[in-house]
Amino acid sequence: MQATPSSNKRTKASALPDEIVEEILARLPVKSLRRFQCVSKPWRHLITSPSFRTLHATRAIGRRRRLFVRPAGYGEPFYACEQHGISSSPDEEILSCWSSQLAPGTVFPISKPCHGLVLLRCVEYDAHYVWNLSSGETLALPDRTPFRTAGLKPRTFVSYGLGYSSVTDEHKAVRVYCLDVDAGGEPHAATAFCEVFTLDRSTHWRPAGTQPPAACRLRVRGSQGAVLCNGNLHFVGKDGVITSFGVEDETFGTLMPPSGLEYSGFDLTELDGCLCVYFSNQTNPWPDVPYRVWLLRDYAAAKDGSCWEEVRCIDWGSMTDAERAAFKSRWIAPLGMYCPDDGSNTGQTNKKIMFGTVSCKVFVVDPSNGGGTLPVVIFSLDCVQRDGQFPTMGLFEESLTSVGRASDEIILSSPSAEAWCQVLSRLPARTVGRWFPRIGVP
Structure with a gap:
């Protein structure tokens, strides 16, 4: 026709x-x-x-910027929500913690998005996953327990991070851990190790190009992973010294925290493209201890603690008891810089900082006036009432970046594996079954 x-x-x-x-x-x-x-x-x-x-x-x-949110609690799913508004329920479920993709339990983010990829941790199983916020794809990282630490007591703490190399266009998961005992169980000077897993390339963890300095002693804090900034992953030590790991060349360096915070319980993040240190007694805010933030504007010149720029963000003393109670939380962290959708804050001056809390509340603070004004809440979920100790939210980032193939897929995609598959597929099942013990398949 x-x-x-x-x-x-x-x-x-x-x-x-x-x-x-x-x-x-x-x-x-x-x-x-x-x-x-x-x-x-x-x-x-x-x-x-x-x-x-x-x-x-x-x-x-x-x-328009969105948030990804996971209410505190066992088995709670992840949601995508608009950045503004007080809603009684989340907008869209984007990841269920009861699916076959994740181990059941308390799952939370330990990194900010890196090209849309977020590092997740499951507390109950100490499992780690790479998750694409947009597509919902997840990749379970292999070997929850490093081989060197198997059977050691107490359990060795492992700190994870997710970075990106612009030269090779590769995303790398990195983990650092310290051994305080030798193979015979006798105490000795701690030795730090670093291992790398390249997404869509590696089938197992491999030793990094260089190993951490001998003085590296990680601070035990499972609620936070390494922080990516300026092409480096940053790990916090027990003495407050910040150990940096170059994702591209896999070399180590050290940075000193702001003066006076060496042995304090500060936290680390990335804010406005800068490495950021924040510190406060968040669970019980004291009127005389403000929520303080430091930014490392000149990363290349950072050799000691004098290069940090302090920002006095939240002055608890300027609030009443009722106002302080509204922001009381076991986790309050900077999420990013805040710019209204109406374009009224397009300049570089008078930038506001956006904070998130465990109770899925987002508020902004203008640091230009020394934190004297009351924080303004721009987002809250009325259905969330409980508090917790793990991060519950972050900024949503659209990305087509893949989490990569699982280890078995990579192995089977090799030319030799494909050739064996073609050969074995043409043999009778009885013959293939007799070959399994010979090639090491139980």
Whole structure:
């Protein structure tokens, strides 16, 4: 049946240049793009290409910012929510802690998004996962217990981090741990080890290019992982010294914290593109102890604790008891810099800092006046009433970055494995069964 002239005209009119199609697709959310991969092979090739991934990330910067939220409690799921508003229920469930993707238990983020990838930890099983916020994909990191620490008591604390190398375009999971006993169980000087797992490349943890300095002693705090900033992952030691790990060249360095905080219980994060230290008695805010924040503006010149810029963010003493009680939480951390959607705060001056709490409350503070004004709540979930000790939220980041293949998929994708699969698939089942003991398969 021949097409009518009018139908031919519509077909020709509907064709768009490839550049226009690419620009339209780059403005769509990841969930829509995953469905559009099935439209045609050219679209699939385009959407999965590295250049389109970069373009999509660039276009995502101008979109409305959202939050990912996990209410405190056992088995609570993750939700995506708009950044503004007081709602009685979350907007959209994006990850269930009862799915086959995760071990059941208390799962929480220990890193900020790195190209849309977040590092998760399950407390009950001490398991770690890499999670793409947009697609919902997860990858379980292998070997929950490092081989060197197997059977040692007390259990060795392991600190994890997630970084990115722009030179090789690789995401790396990194873990650092210290041994305080030798193989015979006798105490000795602690030895620190560092291992690296490259996403979509590694099948097992490997030793890093260099090992941590002999003086490295990690601070035991399972609620926070290493902080990525300026291409380095940062780990906090027991003495407050910050150990940096270069994700690209896998070398170590040290940074001193702000003067006077060497042995305090400060925390570390990234804020406004700078390494950030924050400190306060958050569970029971004291009127005479403000919530203090330090920023390392000049990272290259940081050799001692004098390079930090202090920001007095929250003055608990300027609040009444009732006002302080509204912000009482066991976890209060900077989430990022706050810019209203109306464009009223586009300048570099008078920036506000956005904080998150365990009770899924977000408030902003203007640090330019010394923290004298009352924090302004911009987001809260009325359905969340409980408090906890683990992080519950972060800034949502759209990304097409893949979490990578599991170890068995990588192994089976090698040419030798594919050849063996072709050979074995052509043999009778009885013959293949007799071969299993010979090749080490139980």
